[in-house]
Amino acid sequence: xxxxxxxxxxxxxxxxxVRALVTGGAGFIGSHLTDLLLASGAVVTVVDDLSTxxxxxxxxxxxxxxFIEADLSHAxxxxxxGERFDEVYHLAAAVGVRLVVDDPVRCIETNVHGTADLLRFxxxxxxDGGPAPTLIASSSEVYGKSEKSPFSEDDDVVYGAxxxxxxxxxxxxxxxxxxxxxxxxxxxxxxVVARFFNTVGPRxxxxxxxxxxxxxxxxxxxxxxxxxxxxxxxxxxxxxxxxAAALPRLxxxxxxxxxxxxxxxxxxxxxxxxxxxVIATTGSRSGKRLIPYDKAYSSGFEDLRKREPxxxxxxxxxxxxxxxxxxxxxRDIAAAxxxxxxxxxxxxxxxxxx
Numbered sequence: 345x346x347x348x349x350x351x352x353x354x355x356x357x358x359x360x361x362v363r364a365l366v367t368g369g370a371g372f373i374g375s376h377l378t379d380l381l382l383a384s385g386a387v388v389t390v391v392d393d394l395s396t397x398x399x400x401x402x403x404x405x406x407x408x409x410x411f412i413e414a415d416l417s418h419a420x421x422x423x424x425x426g427e428r429f430d431e432v433y434h435l436a437a438a439v440g441v442r443l444v445v446d447d448p449v450r451c452i453e454t455n456v457h458g459t460a461d462l463l464r465f466x467x468x469x470x471x472d473g474g475p476a477p478t479l480i481a482s483s484s485e486v487y488g489k490s491e492k493s494p495f496s497e498d499d500d501v502v503y504g505a506x507x508x509x510x511x512x513x514x515x516x517x518x519x520x521x522x523x524x525x526x527x528x529x530x531x532x533x534x535x536v537v538a539r540f541f542n543t544v545g546p547r548x549x550x551x552x553x554x555x556x557x558x559x560x561x562x563x564x565x566x567x568x569x570x571x572x573x574x575x576x577x578x579x580x581x582x583x584x585x586x587x588a589a590a591l592p593r594l595x596x597x598x599x600x601x602x603x604x605x606x607x608x609x610x611x612x613x614x615x616x617x618x619x620x621x622v623i624a625t626t627g628s629r630s631g632k633r634l635i636p637y638d639k640a641y642s643s644g645f646e647d648l649r650k651r652e653p654x655x656x657x658x659x660x661x662x663x664x665x666x667x668x669x670x671x672x673x674x675r676d677i678a679a680a681x682x683x684x685x686x687x688x689x690x691x692x693x694x695x696x697x698x
Contacts, residue, residue, distance in 0.1 A: 361385060361386060361387050362387070363386070364381050364429060365429045365466075366378050366381070366389070366433045366435065367416055367432075367433070367434050367462060368434075368435035368436030369390030370390060370392035370399055370402055371396055371435060372401075372543070372545075372548045372584065373543055373587060374392070374433070374436075376547070376585060377433060377588040377591055377592075378390055380592070381592070382403070382409060385408075386431075388408060388410070389410045389412065390412065391412045391414060392413065393414060394413055416461060417457065417461045420462065429466070430471050431477055431596075432462070432479070433479045434458075434459060434479065434481060435481045437481065438454040438513070448509040451516060452512050452516045455516035455519075455520060459480065459520040463478070463527050466533065475532055477533075477534040477595050477596075477601075478535050479535075479538060479594060479595045480535060480538070483517045483540055484539055484540065484606070484653065485513055486517050487499065487501050488501045488514050489503070489648055490502040494653055495606065495652065496606075496654040496657075497604045497605065497606060497657055501518065503515060525604075529602070534601040535602060536594045536602075536605065537603070537604040539605065539607060540608065541582060541652075542579045542580060542582065543582055543583075543608070544557075544582070544583060544677070545583045545584030545668075545673050546680040556622070559618065560678050561681060562630060563622050563630045564681060564682065566628060566630055567630055569623065569630055569632050569633070570635050571615055571633065572634075572636075572637055573634070573635075574616075575614060575616030575632070576616060577647060577648065578612045578614045578615075579612070579651050580608050580610060580613075580651065580653060581611070581613070581618070582607070582608040583668035583670075583673045586666040586667060590607055590658070590662065590664050594658070600661055605657055607658060612652050613670070616632065618670075619632045621670065621674065626674065626675075626678050
């Protein structure tokens with residue numbers, strides 16, 4: 345019995361599940377993005393070697409989640425030629441000031457080689473065998489130590505000497521951006537670059553120098569909060585849930601292809617005042633202790649006095665406006681540190697790469 349024309353038309357017009365690849369999807373930002381994509385009905389493949397990510401950041405099992413624990417280059421090479429993705433989000437990277445200072449070789453190689461491998465893969469593994477729309481996660485570190493404020497996407501950048509390994513991360517992320525934009529210009533890949541400014545929230549860990557989880561952990565333990573430098577340097581902190589929600593919107597907006605976007609908050613706060621806010625929000629009796637940069641990191645460590653994003657471009661493109669307050673973020677980080685995080689359990693778990 346042949347199919348009725350209306351049945352064939354309904355099948356053709358039915359919405360198809362989005363197939364998304366998230367590299368670094370067990371990490372801090374990547375896991376929040378993965379949760380968001382799963383909640384929207386997408387079929388998600390996560391690749392993460394768990395060097396900085398954590399398996400518990402993802403659902404124990406989910407019918408639309410495939411988790412591959414592997415080095416990114418190995419995982420991409422193991423995918424078959426018929427593997428297709430509608431969206432690719434590249435968040436796998438070496439992150440954190442502490443990691444940059446302690447292991448610059450790993451930082452540079454992970455960021456540059458990983459992004460190059462990912463772009464070579466994505467250019468041939470889109471929905472129809474062509475380029476897959478791809479979002480490359482970058483960092484406000486790309487601006488280097490420029491004294492301009494706020495930072496706009498087309499501003500010049502200023503780096504320190506190559507003898508200062510602190511700037512190796514900034515340079516590696518700049519190379520990532522150059523590669524991504526070259527693939528857009530020369531290969532027609534729909535690429536978007538997102539420069540993150542101090543993303544914070546639940547699941548972020550302090551072991552790689554992330555200031556807010558370190559502050560919250562100290563406050564909960566009743567210990568003095570370690571403030572590096574004089575504490576008067578200012579930053580703008582944006583909740584990870586606001587950041588994650590912006591990424592699919594950037595990637596799915598055709599006008600964003602081939603462009604760079606700052607993603608962050610415009611609320612500026614000094615690190616000393618941030619420590620006070622954490623103490624007040626958690627009800628802690630902790631104090632603060634100043635730690636010179638030379639003792640916190642290395643001799644001659646350089647840091648910016650002010651880092652603030654210009655958000656006019658992303659606001660015009662997708663109407664981006666952060667909604668989670670810094671106080672709420674602190675409360676949620678504290679809650680995550682003091683209690684278990686519930687997960688949705690379904691039917692499929694870890695899938696190793698052959």
